[in-house]
Amino acid sequence: xxxFNGLLLGLSTATTLSNxxxxxxxxxxxxxxxxxxxxxxxxxxxxxxxxxxxxxxxxALIMLAGIFYGSQYGGSTTAILMNLPGEASSVVTTLDGHxxxxxxxxGRALAAAAIGSFFAGTVGTLFIVISAPLLASLALTxxxxxxxxxxxxxxxxxxxxxxxxxxxxxxxxxxGVILGLIGTDVNSGAARYTFGTPYLLDGLDFVIVATGIFGxxxxxxxxxxxxxxxxxxxxxxxxxxxREDWRRMSMPILRGTGIGVLLGVLPGAGVxxxxxxxxxxxxxxxxxxxxxxxxxxxxxxxxxxxxxxxAQTCFIPMLTLGLPGTATMALMIGALVVQGVQPxxxxxxxxxxxxxxxxxxxxxxxxxxxxxxxxxxxLWAKLISVPYxxxxxxxxxxxxxxxxxxxxxxxxxxxxxxxGVxxYFFKKTGAEPAPLxxxxxxxxxxxxxxxxxxxxxHGDASVFFTSPVSLGTLTVAALLLxxxxxxxxxxxxxxxxxxxx
Amino acid sequence: xxxxxxxxxxxxxxxxxxxxxxxxxSYPFGTSSRMGPGYFPIxxxxxxxxxxxxxxxxxxxxxxxxxxxxxxxxLVLVPVAILIFGxxxxxxxxxxxxxxxxxxxxxxxxxxxLDWKAFVxxxxxxxxxSVIFVELLGLPIPIIGNWLxxxxx
Numbered sequence: 151x152x153x154f155n156g157l158l159l160g161l162s163t164a165t166t167l168s169n170x171x172x173x174x175x176x177x178x179x180x181x182x183x184x185x186x187x188x189x190x191x192x193x194x195x196x197x198x199x200x201x202x203x204x205x206x207x208x209x210a211l212i213m214l215a216g217i218f219y220g221s222q223y224g225g226s227t228t229a230i231l232m233n234l235p236g237e238a239s240s241v242v243t244t245l246d247g248h249x250x251x252x253x254x255x256x257g258r259a260l261a262a263a264a265i266g267s268f269f270a271g272t273v274g275t276l277f278i279v280i281s282a283p284l285l286a287s288l289a290l291t292x293x294x295x296x297x298x299x300x301x302x303x304x305x306x307x308x309x310x311x312x313x314x315x316x317x318x319x320x321x322x323x324x325x326g327v328i329l330g331l332i333g334t335d336v337n338s339g340a341a342r343y344t345f346g347t348p349y350l351l352d353g354l355d356f357v358i359v360a361t362g363i364f365g366x367x368x369x370x371x372x373x374x375x376x377x378x379x380x381x382x383x384x385x386x387x388x389x390x391x392x393r394e395d396w397r398r399m400s401m402p403i404l405r406g407t408g409i410g411v412l413l414g415v416l417p418g419a420g421v422x423x424x425x426x427x428x429x430x431x432x433x434x435x436x437x438x439x440x441x442x443x444x445x446x447x448x449x450x451x452x453x454x455x456x457x458x459x460x461a462q463t464c465f466i467p468m469l470t471l472g473l474p475g476t477a478t479m480a481l482m483i484g485a486l487v488v489q490g491v492q493p494x495x496x497x498x499x500x501x502x503x504x505x506x507x508x509x510x511x512x513x514x515x516x517x518x519x520x521x522x523x524x525x526x527x528x529l530w531a532k533l534i535s536v537p538y539x540x541x542x543x544x545x546x547x548x549x550x551x552x553x554x555x556x557x558x559x560x561x562x563x564x565x566x567x568x569x570g571v572x573x574y575f576f577k578k579t580g581a582e583p584a585p586l587x588x589x590x591x592x593x594x595x596x597x598x599x600x601x602x603x604x605x606x607x608h609g610d611a612s613v614f615f616t617s618p619v620s621l622g623t624l625t626v627a628a629l630l631l632x633x634x635x636x637x638x639x640x641x642x643x644x645x646x647x648x649x650x651x
Numbered sequence: 652x653x654x655x656x657x658x659x660x661x662x663x664x665x666x667x668x669x670x671x672x673x674x675x676x677s678y679p680f681g682t683s684s685r686m687g688p689g690y691f692p693i694x695x696x697x698x699x700x701x702x703x704x705x706x707x708x709x710x711x712x713x714x715x716x717x718x719x720x721x722x723x724x725x726l727v728l729v730p731v732a733i734l735i736f737g738x739x740x741x742x743x744x745x746x747x748x749x750x751x752x753x754x755x756x757x758x759x760x761x762x763x764x765l766d767w768k769a770f771v772x773x774x775x776x777x778x779x780x781s782v783i784f785v786e787l788l789g790l791p792i793p794i795i796g797n798w799l800x801x802x803x804x
Contacts, residue, residue: 200788317705321664324699328671331692340678340688343671366729373725376761539760543753543773546729547780550736550752555790563737567730574726578718579660597691609684 153279160506164514169209173511175201176213177518180220185227185530186541187234188372189365191478192587194221196361197548199485200555207489208504212511214485215465218478219512222421222461223267223519226454227530230259231386239421239457242429246442246449257389259450260527262399264520265391266455270407271516274462277411278509282498286470289495294602295613299623300473301596304417305589306627308476310634311423312582319585322576326589327596329354337601349561356484356591358553360477362566363583365549367573369542376538386527391447399451402432406452410459417467417475421460428456462512469493469505473595477587484591488556657706657715664703672696725759732756744796745785749777 163169179201183194198217202210222239229240230247243263250259292300309319332343333353344350391399406428413424432452433442442449464475465482472494474480486493491501498505523530553566576583607613614620675696681687709715732755740748753773757763784790 200784200790204789315709317702317709318660321660321699321702321706324695324702325664325667327695328667328692328699331695335688337686338679338688342678342688342692343674366733370726370729373729373759374722537762539757539762542760543757544776546733546756547736547749547752547776550733551780551784551790551792554737554740554792555784555788558791560737560741563740564734567733567737570733571726571730575659575663578721579656579663580716581660593695597686600691601686604683604686607684609682611683 153283156283156502156506157279157510159503160508160510163208163503163507164212164510169212169507169511170514172205172209172213173216173515174518176216177220177515177522180217180222181224181227181519181523181530182220182533183217184221184224185533186224186536186545187228187232187534187538188368189221189545190225190368191218191221192360192481193365193368193545193549194224195478195481195485196357196365197545197552199357199488200552202485203488203555207491207501208507210489211486211491211504211508214482215508215512216515218482219271219458219461219515220519222458223264223523224530226263226267226457227260227523227527228534230263230450231256231531232534239425242425242453243450243457245429246444246446249443249445250447250450253445255445256386257527258391258395258447260386261389261391261524262395262447262451263454264524266399266403266406266451267458268516268520269403270410270455270457270459271462271519272513273407274411274414274459275509275513275516277459277463278466278512281415282466282470282505282509285466286495286498289471292471292495292619293617294599294606295617296619296623297471297473298596298599298603299614299620299627300417300471301592301599303623303627303630304473304475305585305592305596306630307417308585308588310630312585314580314582316634318581322581322583323585323589326586327593329359329586330356330590330593331597336598347561349559352557354565355556355562356587357481357488357556358562358566359569359590360481360484360587361549361553362569363573363576363587365545366566366570367577367583369545370570370574371577372538373542386531389524389527395447399447402428402448402452403455405431406455407459410456410461411463413456414460414463414475415466417473421457421464421476421478424456424460425453428452458516465508465512469497469508470495474588474591477584480588480591655710655715655717657710659718661703661706661708661710664706665700666703668696668698668700668703672700728759729756732759739796740792742796742798744794744799745792746777746781746794747796747799749780750774753777 179198180194183189183197195217202213225240226243229235229243230251233244233248235241235244247259305323309316309323312319332350334341334351341351409428410424429449429452432448433439436448464479467473467475468479468482474483483493550563553562556562573583603613614624672693675689675692678689679687680689732752736748736752739751750773753776781794785792785794
């Protein structure tokens with residue numbers, strides 16, 4: 151199927167009344183939950199997961215994607231109005247966005263973020279349209295050795311980009327792999343790490359761990375410094391950027407989009423790296439670098455564009471290779487598997503309506519966000535100012551019911567509570583959970599591909615170095631690891647991630 | 652050795668690594684060309700054990716951040732509230748379980764006080780949840796649980 155026919159098919163899928171409506175509902179719910187301070191996309195998606203069960207696969211995926219970029223968007227609104235980033239990638243937005251808000255330019259900062267996001271979303275979607283079919287056909291030639299190397303690259307990137315020490319991140323990733331191994335081994339049928347309970351035979355659901363660590367764990371950590379959480383929401387006035395604003399932000403948006411589109415595809419890097427790099431680039435090439443951090447509109451527009459472009463293109467490896475690049479995409483795979491869809495290179499040929507419908511609906515979703523968010527910003531500001539002591543019991547209820555609804559099992563609710571406490575422990579010990587989450591879904595895949603690769607090569611490990619794709623991927627991974635040892639890169643990484651804390 | 656961040660984390664990694672390596676020892680290891688179910692877990696858990704020991708060593712040599720003070724009240728109360736929710740949702744039914752979870756977890760906040768307004772609010776929220784999740788989304792959770800049905804409700 152060529153791109154044109156694909157888009158037509160996508161258009162007809164995405165414009166059915168129910169798909170369009172659920173896309174809207176997803177975007178709306180995603181934004182509403184995403185603006186709530188302290189709730190990142192992962193917690194948002196897992197809370198809203200039960201709303202997608204019982205829907206047809208394509209509708210469910212469209213709604214999930216809507217929730218995802220809605221929550222991303224809501225996160226930047228909170229970052230600007232309240233200086234509280236919902237997740238690491240909107241940290242950069244707080245630097246200049248909140249500064250603008252303090253100067254009474256909140257509306258213009260929000261508009262810059264919205265316009266940048268929409269433009270980047272459009273380009274990102276176009277990029278998916280062009281590159282996903284190419285990558286999928288390329289991926290069909292990939293053997294187990296290539297897949298294994300790509301997984302290694304993804305894991306190493308996520309470790310290098312985690313805040314805190316590399317050794318800690320490595321430990322977290324290994325722990326994640328072990329969690330992923332729980333359940334029945336597909337090859338031998340042996341039950342591993344099930345401790346004799348039948349509940350764990352199908353494995354520990356990834357969504358449960360993510361919800362526990364990011365949803366409940368954050369609640370526990372936030373309750374710690376409740377006194378400090380005094381919500382001061384800035385009042386929003388004029389939403390229209392001035393002519394001067396347009397002039398200053400158009401090039402940064404373009405550059406941010408370019409960075410985001412490319413970095414989003416990189417396994418393990420995704421959204422966080424994109425927004426940081428875009429901000430750093432703008433600061434570097436600006437004529438007025440001293441304005442950054444004091445309310446420069448470029449410092450809002452560029453990272454927001456990069457952020458949203460990456461949020462679109464990180465769907466590419468997830469859909470075409472079945473390899474999630476970020477923890478959020480890992481969660482999307484988890485949700486797709488619950489729906490009975492296994493993402494991979496075959497998804498384009500076997501479920502074209504699903505793929506193209508999703509792509510077209512992404513663009514619709516971005517358009518809706520643009521029109522939904524600017525006029526409704528007053529409503530979002532009200533939502534943000536809901537005090538935390540009313541909010542967190544509600545969050546507890548939603549995540550508990552959400553986790554239960556995955557397998558209709560009370561056991562999962564108990565496991566979620568356990569991982570909530572673990573998430574709190576990780577926070578206290580300064581260990582970032584993102585590599586764990588990614589490793590939990592990539593670990594079992596790595597085992598499977600390693601097994602197949604070695605089976606084909608009769609146990610000869612040189613197979614990973616003879617295939618050019620695999621060799622190239624492993625070289626990039628090795629360079630990344632080496633770069634962290636170099637003092638110069640180390641300094642940049644520490645500075646960049648410091649701002650994330 | 653004082654309980655710093657790295658000491659706790661190193662202990663955690665080492666214990667998990669050691670235990671999972673010990674468990675994986677009983678799975679057939681296989682060979683490189685025919686990996687058994689134990690092959691990958693043993694490699695990964697030994698690496699984890701090794702990483703844990705390195706983190707401990709780092710704590711010893713370089714020192715590490717102390718653990719920030721812990722507020723025990725939310726840490727105990729909120730997970731317990733969720734456990735009770737799990738225990739009661741099928742036995743008391745969703746509305747009552749939600750009510751319990753809301754009130755118990757809210758008690759973890761420093762601003763918690765149970766007046767009639769908060770109580771009515773929780774009641775309304777519990778009712779809303781039941782309508783949304785059971786009636787609209789069709790989750791198989793009873794509105795009136797086993798225990799209450801036994802009492803003749």
